[in-house]
Structure formats: structure tokens, C-alpha cells
Amino acid sequence: MRTKVGIDDIAVYIPRLYVELADENRPEKPTEFSMARKSDPSKYLHGIGIAKMSIPDTYQDSAVLAANAIFELMERNNVQPSSLARIDIATETGVDESKPVAAYVHGMLEQKYGKGSLNRTSGVEYKFACVSIADALESSLDWAWAGRSNGRSSIICATDIARYPLTSPGEPTQGAGAVALLVEEDPRLLAIDPVIGTHMEDEDDFWRPLFSTTAVVHGKHSERCYLRAMEGAVDNWAEQAIASGIINAGPGESLVDHIGPMSFHVPYPKMAEKAFAYLLRHFWRGLPRWKAVVGEISDEPKADGYKKREEFEKAEADYMKRFMETHEFQAEYLDKVADGLVHAKESGNSYSASEKSCLSMLLETKAMRGTDLAGKRGGSGNYGSGCKAKASSWTVQEGWATCAKKFGHAEKLRHRRPVSLAEYEILHEGKPFPDGRKFVAEPESEFVLVDVTSQGYRHYRFAD
Ligand code: HMG
Numbered sequence: 001m002r003t004k005v006g007i008d009d010i011a012v013y014i015p016r017l018y019v020e021l022a023d024e025n026r027p028e029k030p031t032e033f034s035m036a037r038k039s040d041p042s043k044y045l046h047g048i049g050i051a052k053m054s055i056p057d058t059y060q061d062s063a064v065l066a067a068n069a070i071f072e073l074m075e076r077n078n079v080q081p082s083s084l085a086r087i088d089i090a091t092e093t094g095v096d097e098s099k100p101v102a103a104y105v106h107g108m109l110e111q112k113y114g115k116g117s118l119n120r121t122s123g124v125e126y127k128f129a130c131v132s133i134a135d136a137l138e139s140s141l142d143w144a145w146a147g148r149s150n151g152r153s154s155i156i157c158a159t160d161i162a163r164y165p166l167t168s169p170g171e172p173t174q175g176a177g178a179v180a181l182l183v184e185e186d187p188r189l190l191a192i193d194p195v196i197g198t199h200m201e202d203e204d205d206f207w208r209p210l211f212s213t214t215a216v217v218h219g220k221h222s223e224r225c226y227l228r229a230m231e232g233a234v235d236n237w238a239e240q241a242i243a244s245g246i247i248n249a250g251p252g253e254s255l256v257d258h259i260g261p262m263s264f265h266v267p268y269p270k271m272a273e274k275a276f277a278y279l280l281r282h283f284w285r286g287l288p289r290w291k292a293v294v295g296e297i298s299d300e301p302k303a304d305g306y307k308k309r310e311e312f313e314k315a316e317a318d319y320m321k322r323f324m325e326t327h328e329f330q331a332e333y334l335d336k337v338a339d340g341l342v343h344a345k346e347s348g349n350s351y352s353a354s355e356k357s358c359l360s361m362l363l364e365t366k367a368m369r370g371t372d373l374a375g376k377r378g379g380s381g382n383y384g385s386g387c388k389a390k391a392s393s394w395t396v397q398e399g400w401a402t403c404a405k406k407f408g409h410a411e412k413l414r415h416r417r418p419v420s421l422a423e424y425e426i427l428h429e430g431k432p433f434p435d436g437r438k439f440v441a442e443p444e445s446e447f448v449l450v451d452v453t454s455q456g457y458r459h460y461r462f463a464d
Contacts, residue, residue, distance in 0.1 A: 002194055005144040006394060008153070008187040010360045011073035012409055013065050013178040014347055016416045016441050018052040019424045021045070021172055032421045037167060044172050049269030049341065053175045053348030055419065055427055056161055058439045059448035062093045063101045064460065065178035066159035067108040067447040073155065073180040074109075076406065081109070081117040085152040088140065089125050090132035090352040092208070092384075093161045095458060100125030101159065108447045108460050129206065130265050130351045131384025133158035133179075134392065138196055140183045145194060153184045160351035165214045166428060173268045175348020179356040188403045189363070190378070190394040193246055197237025197391035199229045206385035213430075222385060226271060227278050229389035230264070230381050234279055237391035246393070247377075254283040259393065260376040261366065262336045263359035265383040266344035272358075275381065276337050277324045289328060297322040339365040346413045355382050360409050367404035374398050417441060 022041035023029050034041040044050050056065070066089055073079070087109075089101045096104075102123030110118055126132040126139075133156065140154045159178035164170030205222035208215040238255050241247045247258045256279065264272040281300075284290040294300070301315035323329055340362030350357055359380065366373055373396040382390045419427070423440055426433055443463035450459040 002145055003147070003185050004187070004191045005141050005183065005185055006187040006191040006397075007189045008182040008184040009073060009077055009189065009403055010182075010356065010363075010407060011069050011076065011180045012343075012353075012357050012360050012407065012412065013069035013072065013180075014412045014416070015054045015056045015060060015065070015176050016444075017057055017419050017427075018054050018347070018416050019421075020052055020418050022051050024051050033172075033424075036421050037171070039172075047270065048172065049273070049345055050172060050348055051345050052418075053172065054177060054350070054416075055174070055424060056176050057441055058427065059443060059450075060176075061095050061449055061458075062091050062159045062161055062178075063095050063104040063108070063458070064447050064449055065161075065176065066091070066101060066157045066180070067105045067460070069159070069178040069180040070105060070155055070157050071109065071112065071447070073182055077182060079153065079155075079182065081113045081121060083152055084118070084121045084155060085149060086122040086124075086140065086143075086154040087118070088123055088136045088154065088156050090127075090136040090156065090158040091125060091160055092127055092129050092132065092351055093159075093163075094125055094127070096456070097210070104458060104460065105157070108462070111460075111462055128388055129384030129386050130160075130267075130354060131382045131388050131390055133352045133356055134196075134380070134382035134390035137181065137183065137192075138390070138392075141192055141194075144183070144185060149185065151185075153182060156181045156183055158350075158352035158356060160353055162349040162351050163214050163428070164217065166425060168214075169219050170215065170217050173349050175344070175350045175354075177347060177350035177353045177357055179350075179353045179360060181356060188397055188399040190400070191397055193241070193377075193393045193395070195237060195240040195244055195246055195393065197233040197235065197240065198388065199232025199236060200388040201225075201229065203385070203387040205387055217385075223271060223274075225385070225387045226265075226267075226383045226389075227275060229387050230275050230383055230391070231278060231282055233389035233391040234282075234381065237393065241393065252288060254287055256280060256283045256332075258377060259379045260336060261340075261362055261373060261378040261396070262381070263340050263355055263362055263378070264337070264381040265355045266341060266358050267349045267354070269341040269344050272337065272341055272344070273324065273333060274320065276333055277320055277329060280329060280332060281320070281323060293323065293326055293328055296326055343409070343413070352384075355380060360407055363400065363404040364407045364409045367401040368410075373400060
């Protein structure tokens, strides 16, 4: 029998600065940001689903965010460096074209655990836009399933700073953060099924050329790529799940009925909600319950009923909005997906770190609420522009709630401060503060970037 492998614990690092896009208690009240961008705060809160976006301080880059998440994970679990076979990093906002973030993180951790303590621990940087976390995790699982771990664990960490040009349509979907996963045999949180679905295409939806610090994006096209790839990956997962007997959907049942909590890549919460709606429609078609939905919101639009593709796409989008308002959709969405999206509403997009950060929020929220998830199967859907999606499933383990209650996720979201528009724009553009300040908020017992030499080498230290 294959060894049970999966996620034993999760640690999230969230920068302590944020830009307020909308006031959640008074969505109609303009914010400094919405006024400057001549936009409606309700568009941010209800249209895309983001209230605040996290931004890093001057001493934070993707390596620092990762090292802080990993250090917390190691300390909380008393993980000895010698027990780690690999510390792999997933990122699309790395700090060097050659030296991986994994090497800089190694150096930071050795400042705490002793020089040479991680000499027998490997590390690499994975890149495929936001989906790289799924590739990094899959590689670690394959290695453990192949029987090569010899009792040692691995840490997978996704870390990113999502940045679009000031005033661009992508600007309100920025964010930053890191999430570290302890991957072990007989995990306390989630045992992952050896069934992973993939869908990949060569697409021009979003990219960041070597000369640019901000991404180029075809926003509306990127949404369509996300939905198409996610459906393809889930179909590929379903084929394998059925063939291997992991899931058997009976008559009148949908595969989704056999999946409880779900977590998606979240560029902004509305996107994940839409993805879930498209998947439900896909898997409900042909079932009696879909007939009931159609009875409420009419038949689906058909492409051959429209002269222009744009007209059909608009009819499709309107139809899906109506579906998302039905009781049938809302009940599934609130039960399975919504709790995790609170992370993205409060923090924005953190690219590769987004899906697992939302999973952390989902598990912590359900644990605090006393929901019984032990033994339930859940699902993860990852998407990376360019483009590729991955779909996977996992079973929640007996000890999950004790573990999830210690994440401290909601507390980290509370322990932050807003920045003014002027501070945000200075940080975004990497300019000096006119009043001579070196940073916005004092570091709090964490790794910081000290300097970057004229040759581009980076120095870090732990600021006590
Ligand atoms: P936009 O043009 O600013 O927004 O771009 P919009 O005008 O289409 O409005 C957005 C929604 O708000 C619409 O709803 C409006 O109706 C609604 P929808 O029709 O989509 O359901 N709205 C309002 N709602 C309430 N009150 C109002 C109001 N006004 C409008 N007053 C866009 C939005 C997301 C395209 C833009 O922000 C963008 O380009 N973002 C970056 C790209 C992105 O996040 N794409 C998502 C898929 S790709 C992905 O996930 C990968 C990624 O994470 C990168 C990676 O893989 O590395 C990005």
C-alpha cells in the first residue's frame, strides 16, 4: 500500500501593512484609494471582492516573506534542520535570475539554527506563475511516495509580491504573502490523494518580462483562461479519481457531492466564486437538480443562437450571475468555499501563495467554529497564467482541528496597520520617503533585507 503523505502543518506570513480599498462596514463611503482612482469602493468590495491589499515594507522581498513563514513553521513544530530533506520555494517574484530564493532562505535560517545546519537539506525554486506551489508540492509528494524520504520531512513554501502598474485595472488586485507547508508521512492535517489533474496551454493572459517589476495582463482574457484551464484540470482529476476508485458517484449524484471543503487560486475572491459556479454547472448538468435550477433561471444560452462571439459571452456571463444568486449555488458555496476567501478579501492576491493561504484560513475558520471535517475529502484548484491549472484532492485527518486552531491566521490579519496613499505609492515605486524614514513599521522579531550591493547581492538578518 502507498504511504500516506500530505500536509502536517501550515504557517502563513502576512505583511503588516495594507491599503484600504473599501470600508467593509460602510462600502458606499469613498476611501482615499477609491477617490484617487476615481472609482467606486463597492466595485472593489462587491465587484471583485477585495477590501484590503497587503503590501510589503521597504525591508521585505519574497525571500524575507518565505523565511519568516518557514521559521514560524519550524519553531511551532520544533523541527530540527537535520530532519528536513528539502526546503523548496515556489515564486514568480524571485530576487535573482540565477540564485534561487531557496538559497537565500537557507542562509537566513542558518543564522538562527547554526552555520552548516542545513548542509544536508536541498532546495530549489519553482516557477510557473501562481500554480508553481502545486508543482512544488507534487514533486515532494512523488519523492515521499517513491519511498525516498527515509523518515525525513520537506517544507514547501510559496512566496510572492503581486504588483501591477499604478492606476492600471490590475492595481486593486495586488497583495503579498508567503505560506509554508510541512510535508510528512502520516500528516496531522491533510493526506493527499495520489491523483492530480493537469490542464496546460501556451497563453498570453499574463506575464512579467525580465525588464519589468510589474506584470502585464490581459484582464478579461485571463479570467476566461482561468475558467477553461480549471475545468480541464478538474476533468483530468475526475477521470483518474473514478478510474482508481477514489470516488464513486452513484445515480443522481455529482462528483462534487463527494468533495467537502474546497480551496482555489484566488486572484480576487469573485474569480474563485465564479470558478466554483462554472464547476458546479459542469458537474450538475444532466442531473435532476440542474433541471430545477434551469426551471428557476431558464435554459443556458447556446453559442449558435448568437451572431457575435462577444454577444454569446455576455449572455453566458449574465446567466452565470443568475446561477450564482440561486439558493442551490449559495448553499454549496457558503458551505465549501466562502470561508477561505476571507483571506483574499483582507489581503489581496499573493500569486503562488494564494490558494494555500486561503486553505489555511478555511481550515482555521472551520476549526474555530467546531465544524467536524475529520475523514471528509476536500479539493484544491490551482491556476497559473501562461497557463496551467492543477486539481488535487485530500482527506482531512483526525487531528486537524487541534493543529488548525494554532495557525493564528485571523490574528495576523488583525495585527496590521493601514498606509496612506502617499506611503503606498512610495513603497510601490521603491522611492525614498521625503521625511527620511527608512521604513513604515518597525520589524517585529523577523528576517529583514539589510541591503543590496552594487553587484546585486542581497544581505539579510534577523531583527530581534
Ligand atoms: P476591471 O476592468 O477594472 O473591472 O478589471 P470591471 O469593470 O470588469 O469590474 C469588475 C467587476 O466589478 C464586474 O463584475 C463589474 O460588473 C463589477 P463581473 O461582470 O466581472 O461579474 N462592478 C461593480 N460591482 C459593484 N459595484 C460597482 C461596480 N462596478 C463594477 N460599483 C480585472 C477587473 C479583474 C480584469 C482586473 O482587476 C485585472 O486585470 N486584474 C488582474 C488579472 C487577474 O487577476 N486575472 C484573474 C485570472 S488570471 C489569474 O488568476 C492568475 C494571476 O493570479 C497571475 C498568476 O498566475 O501569476 C493573475
